[in-house]
Amino acid sequence: MRLLEVRDLALEYRTKKGPFLALEDIQFHVEKGEVLAFVGESGCGKTTLGMSILRLLPENAHILRGEILFEGRDILRLSQEELRRYRWKEVSMIFQAAMNSLNPVKRVGDQIKEAIQTHEPDISKGELKRRVEALFRLVNLPLSRIGDYPHQYSGGMRQRAVIAMALALRPKLIIADEATTALDVIVQDQILKETKLLQKEFGLSFIFISHDIALAFEVADRVAVMYGGRVVEMGSSHDLEDSPTHPYTMALLESYPTLTVERRRLRPIPGDPIKVTGGAKGCRFFMRCPEAEASCKEITPPWVEVGKGHMVSCLRR
Amino acid sequence: MERPILKTRALYKTYLTKGGFFGGGKKRIVALHDLNLDIFRGEIFGLVGESGSGKSTFGRLIIRLEDPDKGEILFEDMDILRLRGDRLRSFRREVQIIFQDPYQSLNPYLSVEDILKEPLQIHKVGDKKERMEILEETMSMVGLVPPSAYIKAYTHQLSGGQRQRVAIARAMVLRPRFLIADEPTSMLDASISAQLFDIFLNFKETYGVTILFITHNLSAANYLCDRVGVLYKGHLVELGRSQEILTRPYHPYTMALLDAVPKFGRCDIPTEFGTLQRQFEGGDESLGCPFFKRCQRAKMVRCSNELPVLLEVEPGHFSSCFYGEEIHKEVMESAACRLGI
Amino acid sequence: MSELGFEGKGPLREAWELFLESSIGKAGLIILSIFALMAIFSFVPPMIDPMYHPMKGVDPEITTSQPPSLRHWLGTDFMGRDILSQLLAGARVAFLVGITAALMSIILGTFLGMLAGYFGGVVDTLLMRTADVIMVLPTLLVILVLASLFKGLSIWSIVIIIALFRWPGVSRVIRAQTLSLKNRPFVEAAKALGASHLRIMMRHLLPNLVPLAFLYMTFRVTAAIVIEAALAFLGFGDPTTVSWGMMLQWVWKTGHMFKAPYWLLPPGICISLITLSFYMIGRAMEQVLDPRLRKDWEG
Numbered sequence: 001m002r003l004l005e006v007r008d009l010a011l012e013y014r015t016k017k018g019p020f021l022a023l024e025d026i027q028f029h030v031e032k033g034e035v036l037a038f039v040g041e042s043g044c045g046k047t048t049l050g051m052s053i054l055r056l057l058p059e060n061a062h063i064l065r066g067e068i069l070f071e072g073r074d075i076l077r078l079s080q081e082e083l084r085r086y087r088w089k090e091v092s093m094i095f096q097a098a099m100n101s102l103n104p105v106k107r108v109g110d111q112i113k114e115a116i117q118t119h120e121p122d123i124s125k126g127e128l129k130r131r132v133e134a135l136f137r138l139v140n141l142p143l144s145r146i147g148d149y150p151h152q153y154s155g156g157m158r159q160r161a162v163i164a165m166a167l168a169l170r171p172k173l174i175i176a177d178e179a180t181t182a183l184d185v186i187v188q189d190q191i192l193k194e195t196k197l198l199q200k201e202f203g204l205s206f207i208f209i210s211h212d213i214a215l216a217f218e219v220a221d222r223v224a225v226m227y228g229g230r231v232v233e234m235g236s237s238h239d240l241e242d243s244p245t246h247p248y249t250m251a252l253l254e255s256y257p258t259l260t261v262e263r264r265r266l267r268p269i270p271g272d273p274i275k276v277t278g279g280a281k282g283c284r285f286f287m288r289c290p291e292a293e294a295s296c297k298e299i300t301p302p303w304v305e306v307g308k309g310h311m312v313s314c315l316r317r
Numbered sequence: 318m319e320r321p322i323l324k325t326r327a328l329y330k331t332y333l334t335k336g337g338f339f340g341g342g343k344k345r346i347v348a349l350h351d352l353n354l355d356i357f358r359g360e361i362f363g364l365v366g367e368s369g370s371g372k373s374t375f376g377r378l379i380i381r382l383e384d385p386d387k388g389e390i391l392f393e394d395m396d397i398l399r400l401r402g403d404r405l406r407s408f409r410r411e412v413q414i415i416f417q418d419p420y421q422s423l424n425p426y427l428s429v430e431d432i433l434k435e436p437l438q439i440h441k442v443g444d445k446k447e448r449m450e451i452l453e454e455t456m457s458m459v460g461l462v463p464p465s466a467y468i469k470a471y472t473h474q475l476s477g478g479q480r481q482r483v484a485i486a487r488a489m490v491l492r493p494r495f496l497i498a499d500e501p502t503s504m505l506d507a508s509i510s511a512q513l514f515d516i517f518l519n520f521k522e523t524y525g526v527t528i529l530f531i532t533h534n535l536s537a538a539n540y541l542c543d544r545v546g547v548l549y550k551g552h553l554v555e556l557g558r559s560q561e562i563l564t565r566p567y568h569p570y571t572m573a574l575l576d577a578v579p580k581f582g583r584c585d586i587p588t589e590f591g592t593l594q595r596q597f598e599g600g601d602e603s604l605g606c607p608f609f610k611r612c613q614r615a616k617m618v619r620c621s622n623e624l625p626v627l628l629e630v631e632p633g634h635f636s637s638c639f640y641g642e643e644i645h646k647e648v649m650e651s652a653a654c655r656l657g658i
Numbered sequence: 659m660s661e662l663g664f665e666g667k668g669p670l671r672e673a674w675e676l677f678l679e680s681s682i683g684k685a686g687l688i689i690l691s692i693f694a695l696m697a698i699f700s701f702v703p704p705m706i707d708p709m710y711h712p713m714k715g716v717d718p719e720i721t722t723s724q725p726p727s728l729r730h731w732l733g734t735d736f737m738g739r740d741i742l743s744q745l746l747a748g749a750r751v752a753f754l755v756g757i758t759a760a761l762m763s764i765i766l767g768t769f770l771g772m773l774a775g776y777f778g779g780v781v782d783t784l785l786m787r788t789a790d791v792i793m794v795l796p797t798l799l800v801i802l803v804l805a806s807l808f809k810g811l812s813i814w815s816i817v818i819i820i821a822l823f824r825w826p827g828v829s830r831v832i833r834a835q836t837l838s839l840k841n842r843p844f845v846e847a848a849k850a851l852g853a854s855h856l857r858i859m860m861r862h863l864l865p866n867l868v869p870l871a872f873l874y875m876t877f878r879v880t881a882a883i884v885i886e887a888a889l890a891f892l893g894f895g896d897p898t899t900v901s902w903g904m905m906l907q908w909v910w911k912t913g914h915m916f917k918a919p920y921w922l923l924p925p926g927i928c929i930s931l932i933t934l935s936f937y938m939i940g941r942a943m944e945q946v947l948d949p950r951l952r953k954d955w956e957g
């Protein structure tokens with residue numbers, strides 16, 4: 001059985017200016033022990049997707065259709081009580097800019113303890129202490145800093161503490177929303193390495209959300225590229241890196257500087273990200289696509305399999 | 318290009334950190350340690366280093382937002398730390414800065430027009446009509462086209478990328494000769510960043526602006542910069558042409574930085590320099606090399622007791638590691654592939 | 659969006675639109691406009707008949723306090739003066755006192771707080787120590803002492819004293835806000851452009867402080883109205899004006915407190931309602947200003 005399977009998910013935000021279709025036709029699955037990355041520019045719906053898997057959406061968000069199956073159970077049908085257990089224990093999320101979300105007046109160690117205690121009230125003192133220390137070791141935080149307050153940590157350390165918190169209840173799936181974006185390269189690299197270890201050692205699965213496509217290739221087994229609330233291409237990171245197929249993926253790769261010797265001129269994607277209102281037909285990338293033709297505006301592109309497990313949604317392929 | 322437009326001599330800056338609740342535990346942090354750096358006319362100079370290494374401090378000192386404890390800053394051979402009054406004001410026309418956070422660097426109560434006109438008002442440039450022309454030209458330079466569509470906007474109506482364009486335009490309306498860009502794209506998407514990079518390249522090529530580009534993204538530095546300086550804990554540890562620094566590094570810290578960059582444009586045998594010690598407890602500063610505690614290659618006694626100085630290892634390429642050439646040789650053999658050579 | 663261009667809709671206008679969405683803000687505004695109408699209509703009764711003059715007009719046929727009648731909709735006081743026209747005149751005074759006193763104290767507090775926060779150092783220490791000293795003095799008591807010294811105060815002296823005694827609280831808040839603003843990149847960018855201190859304060863700091871100052875103003879108006887009413891009730895009011903506090907004092911002094919509810923209740927209710935309306939407006943503004951409550955994505 002697949003750990004997580006999402007089928008035909010569509011979601012809209014209802015705002016004063018009318019409905020706004022933030023997710024449409026989202027279809028994917030996550031296996032046990034797998035890292036799936038979602039990449040795409042700001043506003044394409046990555047956070048919204050993460051939040052809907054946890055059912056932590058704002059009030060004005062409405063899921064129009066679709067199923068989210070976690071170990072076969074449709075979480076859109078869970079009761080409040082079941083939901084509470086599902087969050088944190090089964091799936092936990094590292095929120096965007098979470099490093100600032102620690103409670104400033106509580107010691108970091110105590111915050112993690114509380115998180116465990118609320119979900120496992122019967123846990124003994126000694127066991128609790130052991131668990132917290134193990135978590136600190138896991139994310140490479142010195143044990144001597146367990147009693148510190150968040151402001152005494154550097155940004156990187158705070159981010160690790162947040163990761164420790166997400167791991168506290170030993171969930172099966174972690175959704176990391178731009179978990180390392182605010183950090184500098186060295187810290188980011190260290191955290192990613194730790195993440196990989198966790199994945200290997202405990203068979204943890206990750207949904208890794210980022211706008212940094214290079215980073216996604218580095219950590220993920222599979223990558224899904226999103227544009228304007230839709231997934232436009234999905235496949236193993238090797239396939240996507242070696243043979244990107246959707247014009248948007250190709251453009252994304254070409255707009256990204258690398259360390260290679262010969263300096264190729266970057267090709268920024270022209271124009272601004274779109275904001276779709278209502279259920280627009282046609283391809284969402286139409287306006288900015290170098291290869292677009294008239295039919296792209298009319299027909300919503302179907303999924304085409306261009307390689308094993310490598311799917312793309314473009315009329316021109 | 319070889320004539321420096323900006324020189325710093327033994328620039329030294331410390332900060333006093335706020336102590337604990339009872340005022341105890343105040344510590345003096347050395348943000349910049351005797352920095353000597355020349356930036357050449359018309360180049361894009363990249364200053365890289367991890368968070369807290371002193372990159373922003375350097376920029377803030379140059380633009381006189383703060384004063385150093387010791388040292389000299391010479392702009393066109395003029396000691397800018399002595400400038401007062403009108404001389405300082407005319408210096409401010411020459412050097413401008415762009416900050417990291419586009420959401421904080423524009424006054425929310427001003428329209429784009431107000432924001433861009435302010436520099437002209439302060440320096441009494443042009444009449445009403447000329448100002449409007451300068452404005453429109455600058456806005457086109459940064460890709461806010463057509464200008465008339467954006468000029469009445471308030472910042473909260475703009476996206477992050479558009480805001481950063483406004484901030485760049487504000488820095489450019491006075492046509493400065495020197496531009497400091499402090500991580501101008503680190504909060505923006507890659508595709509937006511690429512658009513902004515091209516704007517900077519255009520400034521350099523068309524207007525001959527010298528740019529100090531502060532970043533922790535080595536790939537961006539590689540793309541944009543002619544020369545790169547690597548800063549670690551306020552020390553300049555390596556300096557040279559960007560291609561050289563990124564492909565043939567001498568300092569173990571530079572190597573650690575390169576290791577940390579997500580590999581992309583893969584090569585068959587991804588090797589690592591492996592110069593960073595993963596497990597380490599931060600501690601007090603020692604007399605020796607600032608990187609000593611985290612360096613996998615550090616050798617006892619010398620590295621921990623003697624402060625290395627920046628030496629020329631190849632023409633125009635400087636590094637401050639006692640064992641730099643040794644490590645360089647050893648590492649270059651194994652890393653040839655990953656650099657695509 | 660960019661094809662059409664942006665309409666110039668400043669953040670203040672957006673805030674106003676958000677404000678109008680809040681029901682308590684709207685309710686507050688409605689109550690307040692009723693009082694504003696009352697203040698405007700206060701000129702009407704004396705024009706109809708001099709006997710309706712709130713202070714000097716006496717109904718020649720009446721010598722004691724009378725309950726409501728067709729001739730006097732809310733009744734009369736002990737001298738036969740019309741209570742309704744007094745109530746209307748009281749609204750005018752409440753506005754004058756409340757708004758001018760609050761405005762003066764807010765302007766003073768905002769500028770002093772901004773100076774202290776922006777320049778820091780000696781300026782800061784000096785201003786804030788002064789603020790501390792004034793803050794610990796009980797306003798009402800000081801005014802009472804002054805009033806008994808000078809044998810009564812005119813309404814304008816009361817306004818000025820309230821303003822002078824009520825700036826420190828505001829200035830503390832404004833100073834704190836200034837401290838957080840002055841290191842924002844947009845202020846630093848202005849410095850790097852060579853902007854003068856005056857320019858930075860007036861153009862970059864002040865607009866960002868105005869909403870907060872405005873919020874405090876709504877609370878200060880309430881305070882000023884209550885102080886004036888209390889002074890009047892205690893007998894230290896301006897004897898030449900008719901304010902709600904004055905009316906209450908007359909009820910009390912002439913021993914009608916428990917005999918003439920038609921006389922006691924209207925000024926009492928008006929004081930409570932006008933206070934409530936400003937409080938409601940303040941609360942709504944707080945919501946607009948608080949970024950956590952603000953629904954940015956709907957913009």
Ligand SMILES: Nc1ncnc2c1ncn2[C@@H]1O[C@H](COP(=O)(O)OP(=O)(O)OP(=O)(O)O)[C@@H](O)[C@H]1O
Pocket residue numbers: 013014015020022040041042043044045046047048049058060061096211275955956
């Ligand atoms: N509560 C909301 N009501 C209305 N629209 C919303 C709401 N939350 C998000 N949106 C809109 O939905 C779209 C997707 O938002 P989301 O936060 O999922 O994007 P994202 O891909 O995570 O972007 P980023 O990289 O900037 O975090 C955006 O256009 C956003 O403006």
Ligand SMILES: Nc1ncnc2c1ncn2[C@@H]1O[C@H](COP(=O)(O)OP(=O)(O)OP(=O)(O)O)[C@@H](O)[C@H]1O
Pocket residue numbers: 184332333334335346347348366367368369370371372373374375533
């Ligand atoms: N106003 C200040 N007060 C105290 N310490 C400061 C202050 N500004 C900077 N520092 C310290 O000086 C050092 C250098 O800071 P700086 O901001 O220059 O680093 P940076 O290289 O720009 O880092 P980042 O990549 O995070 O922006 C850091 O240790 C920082 O904590």
Ligand SMILES: [Mg+2]
Pocket residue numbers: 046047048096177
């Ligand atoms: Mg997001």
Ligand SMILES: [Mg+2]
Pocket residue numbers: 372373374499
């Ligand atoms: Mg910085």
